[in-house]
Structure formats: structure tokens, C-alpha cells
Amino acid sequence: MEPFDLAVVGGGAAGFMTAITAAENGVKRIIILEGTSKLMEKIRISGGGRCNVTNATWIPTELVENYPRGGIQLLESFNRFASGDVFDWFEKKGLKLKIEEDLRVFPVSNSSSDVIDCLRKSALSKNVEILTKCYVKEILKTPDNIFKIFSLKEETVITKNIILSTGGHPSGYKLAQNLGHSIVKPVPSLFTFSTKEPNLDECSGVSIKGIDIEIKLNNKIFQNRGDLLITHWGFSGPAVLKLSSIAARELFSHKYKFNLIIKWSVLSYEELKEKINFLRLNKGKMNLINNRPVSLLTKRLWIFLLNKIGIDKEKKWADLMAYERDKMINTLMRDKYLISGKGPFGEEFVTSGGVKINEVNFKTMESLICPGLFFAGEVLDVDGITGGFNFQHCWTSGWIAGMAVSKLNHKVTNQ
Numbered sequence: 001m002e003p004f005d006l007a008v009v010g011g012g013a014a015g016f017m018t019a020i021t022a023a024e025n026g027v028k029r030i031i032i033l034e035g036t037s038k039l040m041e042k043i044r045i046s047g048g049g050r051c052n053v054t055n056a057t058w059i060p061t062e063l064v065e066n067y068p069r070g071g072i073q074l075l076e077s078f079n080r081f082a083s084g085d086v087f088d089w090f091e092k093k094g095l096k097l098k099i100e101e102d103l104r105v106f107p108v109s110n111s112s113s114d115v116i117d118c119l120r121k122s123a124l125s126k127n128v129e130i131l132t133k134c135y136v137k138e139i140l141k142t143p144d145n146i147f148k149i150f151s152l153k154e155e156t157v158i159t160k161n162i163i164l165s166t167g168g169h170p171s172g173y174k175l176a177q178n179l180g181h182s183i184v185k186p187v188p189s190l191f192t193f194s195t196k197e198p199n200l201d202e203c204s205g206v207s208i209k210g211i212d213i214e215i216k217l218n219n220k221i222f223q224n225r226g227d228l229l230i231t232h233w234g235f236s237g238p239a240v241l242k243l244s245s246i247a248a249r250e251l252f253s254h255k256y257k258f259n260l261i262i263k264w265s266v267l268s269y270e271e272l273k274e275k276i277n278f279l280r281l282n283k284g285k286m287n288l289i290n291n292r293p294v295s296l297l298t299k300r301l302w303i304f305l306l307n308k309i310g311i312d313k314e315k316k317w318a319d320l321m322a323y324e325r326d327k328m329i330n331t332l333m334r335d336k337y338l339i340s341g342k343g344p345f346g347e348e349f350v351t352s353g354g355v356k357i358n359e360v361n362f363k364t365m366e367s368l369i370c371p372g373l374f375f376a377g378e379v380l381d382v383d384g385i386t387g388g389f390n391f392q393h394c395w396t397s398g399w400i401a402g403m404a405v406s407k408l409n410h411k412v413t414n415q
């Protein structure tokens with residue numbers, strides 16, 4: 001049997017991008033092997049069913065800042081194929097995209113099915129073969145540099161080049177290891193924080209803009225500023241998701257038990273003290289509950305904080321004792337919550353860890369250990385924060401791998 005030019009293991013975003021790019025650049029015999037019965041399932045469920053395709057951060061040096069792991073290596077990749085290129089790539093294929101206020105990019109239709117249809121049609125129009133329910137369990141490389149792929153389907157697939165685009169699935173790491181690669185232990189990233197803090201659930205649904213949050217672990221400080229959302233189980237929102245990503249490995253090793261520090265006020269310690277003294281002197285007849293020293297705080301949150309500090313909310317500002325004022329300032333500047341675990345939902349569950357990136361040539365996405373083997377997407381030890389950056393990495397790495405396979409193919413056919 002004639003070997004395939006390229007076999008793609010994993011029919012997700014990265015796998016489809018690789019197959020389409022290779023096919024559109026002259027590679028003839030391509031097959032996608034997908035283990036489940038569904039193609040691109042993560043695209044379907046992503047972005048709440050809308051699929052946050054990428055982020056309108058066009059400049060590669062700014063784009064890389066959104067990857068806690070892999071950013072340095074990605075700069076060169078983004079200089080070749082960044083978010084603007086992805087935008088054009090999809091639009092040229094007839095998928096209309098829109099940029100939302102926070103720079104996230106979605107299909108105009110708000111439907112992830114349209115992204116899937118676009119990719120599926122593009123692959124089929126170039127005669128890419130697609131096999132579903134084809135779970136790959138073993139890959140062997142023969143002495144004449146051909147790969148033999150054994151799956152749960154009876155037939156063995158043979159191919160000159162192979163790409164592992166298996167996402168965060170453990171079988172992909174196993175396949176890579178068997179071909180000589182090392183794996184950085186996979187741990188979750190992009191999750192919310194749970195706390196058993198009494199009465200916090202009374203503030204469920206409260207959202208505050210531009211809050212500084214901090215975690216200190218093993219003398220390392222992780223900080224982030226962003227929007228915070230209080231939920232039934234604890235804390236969520238972009239500030240928390242990003243912090244979970246920055247500190248993903250350390251939080252895993254602490255079994256997700258740590259103190260979260262929240263700075264509720266944008267003022268400095270001295271400025272806040274002055275503001276509170278002003279209230280004591282000038283609004284002395286008003287109740288604490290009716291006059292918040294920090295305008296960002298909602299009334300519900302202010303009442304919760306006063307209860308937490310142990311100050312009567314009906315107290316008049318003039319009656320606030322100096323020690324109570326100090327407690328109030330300390331809480332507003334560095335409010336501490338014991339986090340007891342990850343929350344039940346992440347916005348974009350993603351795996352931090354995977355195939356070691358110094359074992360991969362980022363100019364081609366080819367293995368430095370096993371020629372003919374390529375990688376793209378989440379299977380690599382690269383992960384981004386929430387906002388479309390994880391798909392962006394899939395498109396970029398898939399595109400580079402597809403281009404590299406097509407170059408190899410040209411060389412062979414021209415020989």
C-alpha cells in the first residue's frame with residue numbers, strides 16, 4: 001500500500017489547520033485519524049458555543065505576552081502567522097468574524113458550528129481523508145523512515161510524516177514518549193477558585209472592575225489586575241482565570257490550597273486613610289453602610305466586608321474608632337481568603353504541560369528527536385490565558401507544521 005504523505009493524529013483545531021495548510025500547499029495524500037466519533041468537539045463547546053477563534057492583539061510582541069508558558073518560542077512563530085493572519089485566513093474561506101470590545105474574536109453568527117463547517121469543508125475540498133472512531137494506540141517508525149500507525153480500527157496506516165495534535169489527551173503524551181520525547185507533567189490551567197469563606201455567597205454575582213489580586217507561594221509572588229467576579233463557590237472572572245494560568249504549576253503542587261489576597265481599593269494606604277478620615281470628619285452623621293470609602297464596592301460587598309471585619313454597618317462614621325479604621329484599611333488593602341480548591345468550572349479548561357518545547361524545532365514544528373514527526377496545539381507545553389489565545393496557538397503551530405510538511409513533500413517530488 002502506498003504510504004500517506006501526512007497522517008494527522010487528532011481531529012481538533014490544530015490537526016485540521018495542519019491538514020488544510022499541507023493540502024493547500026501541494027501535499028496530496030493526507031489522512032486525519034480521530035479517536036472519537038466527533039470531529040473538533042472542543043471547538044464546538046468553546047466560548048460558550050460561540051468559539052472565541054482568536055484575539056485581536058495583532059502585534060506578535062504583544063501577543064506572546066499572553067502565554068505563561070511557551071511565549072519566547074512563539075515570537076518567531078507569530079512573526080510568520082499571527083492573529084491577523086488567522087482572521088484573514090478564515091474570512092477568505094467565507095467565515096465572517098467580528099471583534100468584540102475586549103478584543104476577543106468570534107464568528108459573526110455567534111456559532112461555533114460555522115467554524116467547524118468552515119474547517120471540515122476546506123479539508124474535504126482538498127480531498128483530505130477523515131477517519132473517525134480511529135483511536136491510535138501505537139506508532140512505530142521503521143528503519144526506512146516510514147511510520148506505522150496502529151489504531152482500534154483493523155487496518156494499519158502507513159505514512160511518511162505524522163503529526164500529533166492530540167490536545168491534552170494522555171494517549172498523545174504516551175505516543176510522543178514512545179517516539180523518544182519527554183513530557184512536562186500536565187496540570188490544569190484556567191480555573192476558578194473555591195473558598196469556604198462564610199457568607200461570601202451573599203455577594204454571588206457581584207463583579208468589580210480592575211482589581212489587584214495576589215498569591216504568595218514558596219516566596220514567589222503571583223499578581224494580576226483585572227475584573228473579578230464573586231460566585232456561589234468563590235472567585236472567578238478574567239483576573240482569577242489569568243492568575244490561575246500564571247501560577248498553574250505552583251498551585252498544583254500546593255493541591256490548590258493557598259491564600260488569595262484581594263486589594264479592593266486602587267488607592268494607596270495613605271490615600272485610603274485620608275479618605276476614611278475625611279468621612280469621619282465630614283460625613284460623621286452618616287451610617288457606614290450608606291457611604292463607601294471605595295466607590296468600586298457594591299453595597300452588598302461593602303456590607304459583607306463590614307461583617308467580616310466585625311464592624312456594625314449601622315455605625316456612624318464619626319463613631320468609628322481608630323482601631324476599627326485601621327482594621328478597615330487593612331481589609332480594603334489586603335483582604336485574605338483561604339482557597340480550598342479549584343472551582344467546578346473553568347472558562348477555558350486547558351492543559352499546562354505536554355511535549356517539552358526544547359525538543360521541537362519551532363521553525364517547522366518537527367521533532368528534534370524523531371524526524372518526520374511533527375506537533376501542533378495543546379499537546380505541546382504551551383498554554384495561553386483566556387481570550388482566544390489557546391486557539392491562536394493551535395492555528396499558528398498547525399499552519400507552520402503544514403507548511404513544513406509541504407516543503408518536505410516538494411523536495412521529495414522534485415528529486
Ligand SMILES: Cc1cc2nc3c(=O)[nH]c(=O)nc-3n(C[C@H](O)[C@H](O)[C@H](O)COP(=O)(O)OP(=O)(O)OC[C@H]3O[C@@H](n4cnc5c(N)ncnc54)[C@H](O)[C@@H]3O)c2cc1C
Nearest residue numbers: 010012013014035042046047052136167377378388390391
Ligand atoms: C470548555 C472549553 C472552552 C474553551 N474555549 C476556548 C475559547 O473560546 N478560545 C480558546 O482559544 N480556547 C478555548 N479553549 C481551549 C481550546 O479548546 C484548546 O486549546 C484547543 O481545543 C486545543 O486544540 P487541539 O487541536 O490542540 O486539541 P483538541 O481540540 O483537544 O483536539 C485533539 C483531538 O485529538 C483526539 N485524540 C486524542 N488522542 C487521540 C488518539 N490517541 N487517537 C486519535 N485521536 C485522538 C481527541 O479526541 C480530539 O478530538 C476551551 C476549552 C474548553 C474545554
